[in-house]
Structures are given as structure tokens and as C-alpha cells.
Amino acid sequence: MTTNPLLDATGVVKTYGAVVALRNASLSVLPGEVHALMGANGAGKSTLVKILTGAIRADAGHILIRGEARDVRSPADARRAGLLPVYQEPSLIPDLDVASNLRLTGTPVEPFRAWVRELGIPDLDIRDIARDIPLAVLRVLDLARALAVEPDVLLLDEMTAALPANLAEKVLEVVRRQGDSGRSVIFISHRFVEISALCDRATVLRDGETVGVVDIEPGVEERIVEMMLGARIEKTRVTSRQASQAASPGDSRPRLGVANLRVGTKLNDVSFDLANGEVAGVVALEGQGQDELFAALAGSIRPSGGTIEVDGQPVRFAHPADAIRAGIAYVPGDRTEALTMQRSVRENIALPFSAALRNWGPINMRQEGSRVVSAIERLQIDTRAQREVQRLSGGNQQKVTIARWIAAEAQTVLCFDPTRGIDVGTKQEIYKLLRELADQGKSVLFYTSELEEVQRVCDRVIVIFGGRVVDVFPVELADEPALMRAAYGLPRGAKEDVGILADIHSSPVAKP
């Protein structure tokens, strides 16, 4: 093609301290194309987007817009350069009405109204306060607001994620026509169905680096998955374990039974059982409803439908204390959510059982002490800095969050990405610990964003996509490529010729 790219970013680098978010990213978008930006969790997509839209600044790299070097320092600069993003979270000001929001960004009202109608919302009152508008509609309004100023490059981050099917269909239709009229769209999505139906080319990121640019054609999704995984696809499964003979035959009643669980718009229909002595893995791309699943099981949000059973008894959690009483402990990925950082290791470990609501009166310090010490010994927590948890290393902090539930003798542990950002050695200890818990007959639900962990720890893997369970793997089959495909909603064992591209015509979302 002879046309010059509308947007051309090369050699983009961004580091946060020692963490490299972008190593060498590039993205080149031609006029009139819909360009997909793809990559696994943590590949650097969102960092690249933030740099392109001026939300953060790159450490190095060149960004050319229409062949000119532009220094995009703020979202306002990006707007002036003709680059408009629609972020995953709505960016209307919640306390202002829609009309004021339009005024704030200098968006013309009539084109906005026209786009809103086009996108399938006929009865919007622009005097409504943004806070009172449902999330799905807000996202559409965000898109309409961007379209109304006719940007040269429209950047859509997971645009269809929270949308019901009818709205998503309209959105995709409008995006496609955007390309036809000579404007460009950068489309970030985890859904191959949408990408194959919509996009002309795709740029694939892996570990902060652009590893390939491909034309979207039938069968390309296998190549994209390969690129996203890189060398890892070749890795032999040395670490593969056999599923343990977990549940004893006589005990067929599951520890935790989840049926048709729904939470808001994020979690649509999830059912599974968790047996005693089992570690069940949960694999999902970001934002597929796993956060809501864990929050509902931990009692911190109330499900909007479905049932949760513990040891065969239906339960309703109104408060995390109810879940804890039922023996369900939650270990969040973000340790600051679980720990009282300024307090000592001992207090942190003792908190769940010493602060139990029914135990009024003074705390039995001797009993507390012995339970805490045994938990610390078991986890080999480095207690040199035990007076303040915030002075421990990340790995030791994570051990404290697990130790407290061992000390509290929780029967079921929900671990949400417990190894995020901790060192390799501690990771190994945590894997071992989770296995030990299972061997003692306890049950563990383990969400991880690092697919290679699955075969080290789990007996079974539940894959969630779009708020639904799309597949359940026995551990023997759960190698990384298989999990990656499943996490992207591709059917198991799909060959190139029966890939998702081949049946786009039967897919409701992709229908033009």
C-alpha cells in the first residue's frame, strides 16, 4: 500500500522503576483501516494506549501523526491532534448532566444526538445526570461523544465488554462504517469473533514488545495466539502433574457448589463444584467476571441470581463475616486489601479469629500467640521486620495473608492471583502450600493470570469468558496454548479451517 500511515508509533519504551511495561512497542495505523491491538494480560496494551492518548508519557520512542512528530502531553493535546480514546471505564463526569459533559469537551450537541440514535438509544434525555445512567448506556454515550467530533483516529478499549448484545451489534456496525469513511480505528478486544468480523490488520504485543503485524484473514487466529504466547508454546510440559485422587469416594458432596451464579452484567451464568481436597484453577482474561465471582463467594458483594451451597447447604452471604463463618477465606491479589499495613505480623494473622464477633471480652493472648507462631513456622515467614507488615517483602506479606487463614482453620481458601508481583522462590512456596492444604482435605479456588502456574498447582481448570464458564479442563490437557485459546473463547481443538473466522456468519455479534 502506498498510503502513509495516519498514526505511526515506533520504539516506544516505558518503565516504572525496575518494571518494564513497554520494551519496544510499535503501532502503525493506515487511513481507513480498523486496526486490532492484541496481547495477553500484561503485554502492555493499556500502557501503549495511555501513551498514545497523552495520559502518561513515554520514556523513549517516536510518535508521528500524519507524518509529523507530535508531542502529546495530555488528553487535551491528543484531542487536538485528532486522536480520541474511549476508555474501558466511562469518562463522563458523574455529577454533571450529559449536556454539561458535552459542553466541557466542546462536543457539538446535534451530531452527538444523531450518533446516540444511530447507536441504538432512541430516548436519551441529555439533561440526565451521568451518575443515574446505566453503565452500558454510558459507554455508548462515550463513543457517541467521540464520534461527534469526527476524530481521525478513534481508539476503542474493550468497547463491547459491558454491552448487551443488541447495543454491541450497533457499535460494531458503526465502527466498521467509520473505517469505510476514511477514518481509522484502533480496536482493542479479547474477542476474536469481533476482530475477525471488523478489523483489517492486527498488531500483537508480547511482554511490552510488538511481535507481529498480521492481516486478518481466515485462520489467522492460530497465528495470533502463537505470537501472543511466543516461545512458551514450544515449552514441553515437564511440570505437568497428574490430578490427585482428591475427593475420597465416599464423600461425593462438594465443599462448595455454585449454580447459575450471576452478578450484575459482568458474571452471567457460572456453575461449578469444588470438592474437598481439590485445587481448582480459574483462568480468564482480565475483566471476564472473575473479580465478581470471587467477591460473591467471599461475601463482599451480593449476587443478583443463582445459588451458592456450602457442604450441601444453600447459603446467602450478607457480609464477608458470613463467608468466614462458613469457612471460606479470601486472599486477594492486592495485599493492601487484606492487611493492616502498619500493624504487626502477629496482629494481622490473629485478626480473623481474634476479632470474631462472638468473642467478646479480652483476647486470650496465650492461645492467640501459639496459633500465630505455628502458622508463621509453617509458612517460614521471615519475621525480622514483624512489627510492621508494610516493611516485609511482597512475598512475605502474601504469606501473612495466607497464614492468617491457616491459623483461623478455614476450610476453603479463595486465592485471587496470589503470586502477582512476588519473587520466584516465594511463588514456589505458595504453590507447595496450596498443594499441602489440598492434601489435608481443604479446598482451594485459585485464579491466576499466569497460565504456567495452572499445571503446577491445580487439579482442574475452569475457564471463564464473558461471564460464563466456557470450558473445564482436567489438568493433563491444560497446557498454556490450550488455556490461552480457551480464555479467548476459541473452542477446544479448533483447527484453522473450522476456526472462528469460518463461522462468523452464524455468529450473532458479527452479523453486519
Place this chain on the structure above:
Amino acid sequence: MTRLVRRQGWVAGLLVLFVVLLVITRLIQPGYGSGDFGSLVRAVLPYAFAVAAQTIVVIAGGIDLSVGAMMALTSVTAASMMDGASEEYALFVVPFVLAMGLVLGAVNGMLIVVTRVPDIVVTLATLFVLQGAALLVLGAPGGAVAEWLRATIIGTVPIPGLPGISAWIPKALVLLVVCLCIIWIPLKRSKLGLSIYAIGSSELAAFRSGVPVARTKIIAYALSGLFGAMGGLALTMSTGIGAPIPGPYLLASVAAVVLGGVALGGGKGGLLGPIVAVFVLRLVRTDLTLLAIDPNVTAIIEGAIMVAVVMFGAFITMRGRQ
């Protein structure tokens, strides 16, 4: 219609409350007349400016603890400059003091934006600094004020042919309304005003909408300083001297902001509500004094009223949501 009620219902409720309180005052003290109303407004005047100063910062999602100290400093500056000077000199003093408030407010804002120290800490520090500065300017209450300035808040606005109504329109009220409107109405209609609401409502969303967050915040604090300086001037105008130790303006301003329907989290509310609220709070105090209630009990009752009204408001909002 329902939209109007929902948006302005709180202010309307406060106005009704104010009228009810006026009626109660008449019942307690049948002689309560236009003259007493005039002195109420004069007493409220500095409070009202303090409230305006606090309101604009709270809407922008911050808080300004230095409001009272700002008033003290501007008050003593004005009083000592006018002491022994000619009447015309005051024509220079007034804009000078207003500019001083604007600049000091902007410094507050810049410190918050640049150092990223929480606003509550920065303005607490400014509180001490300004208070010390006020004592340096004038060690004890003193100074003087130009006669024509005093005259602008004493007496009523004569309306030819309607002496009955004009007796109820004190000059101080007109001055207050004019000063607030001159700044607030253009602000409310400008993009700057929207930006102030935007950063208070959601800083991230505002940033993504292309709002210059830092600049807007500095301007909000600068305007707060300007209102503070107006309050200082009003204080000097009504007492005739400058007082280096500020009255209970800071806490009163926060109380009126809350009572006036401005969310302390930012982004919500207007200026009218807090202004009416400060009138309500002062009138309650007047009534309790008229009833010869122990001043200490008065404070307890005022606190109880505040909690009750805010709880009532939250209750109504929750009912409205369902």
C-alpha cells in the same frame, strides 16, 4: 418539573426553613422588625463570604482550612492601611486587599498541585502562616476604616414609593448579592465553572475529558482566596477595625457548606444553598439567644440541628433513589 425539584429541592427546603424561622422569631419577639433583620444580615455578611470561599473549594473536591486566617489577614491589612489615611485612599486599599486574597489563594492551590501534599495539610499550614502574618501586621485589634466603606453596609436601599419593602432590603444584603453574583454567575456559565465541578466529581474522568486539572484547582483556590478577602473586608467594614484573631469562621463555613447541600466529596451543589444555610444557622442562634438559652446549650442545639438536617437530607435522597 421533577428535575427542578430534585436539583433545587434542597435550596427550596432551606428557604422554607429560613422563612419558618423568621416567623418563629416574630412569635418569640413580636417587636422583631426590619432593623433587626438588617443587623442579622450585617452579622452574617463575613460568614457568608467565608462560606462562599469554602463552597468553591469543596465543589472542586478540596477543603480550605485557611479561610478564617485569610479573613483575619486581609481584615488587619485593610484596617491598618486605612488607619489615618484619606477617604480616597480606600479606593486603592479595596482592590489591593482583594488581589492579595486572590494571590494567597492561588499560592494555596499551587502548593497543593505542585507538592501533592493533601489539601487539608497544606491549608492547615497556610492557616498558621496567615495567622502569624496577621498578628505581625496588627498585634491587637485596631486600625480604622473609611467612612464611605462603612456606609455601604449600613442602612437600607431606598426604593421610591415603597418604604415598607425597602426597609427590609438592607444595603449589606445588596452588597452580598452583588459581590457573589459578579463572580459566581459568569463562573457557573463558563467552561471554567464546569471544569471546577468536573475535577470535584471525578478527577480521572475530568483529566480524560481534557480538563486542565492542575490549573482548574489553582483557580478554585484563588477564587476562594478572593472570597476570603471579601470576607475580611466585610469584617473590617462592619466592626470598623481589624481583628488579627479570626472568629469561628472556618468551622461555620464547613457547617454551612454541608447544610447547604454541597457534598464534601466534591462535584455537587451550588453557592445559593450554603449561603441560605448560613442565614439559617445565624437565625437559629438569634432565636436561641432571644429565648435566653444558655450559650453553651445553644452550641449543642446547633450541632444537633446540623446532624438532624443532614441525616434527613440523606434519608430523602435514599428514598428518592428507590
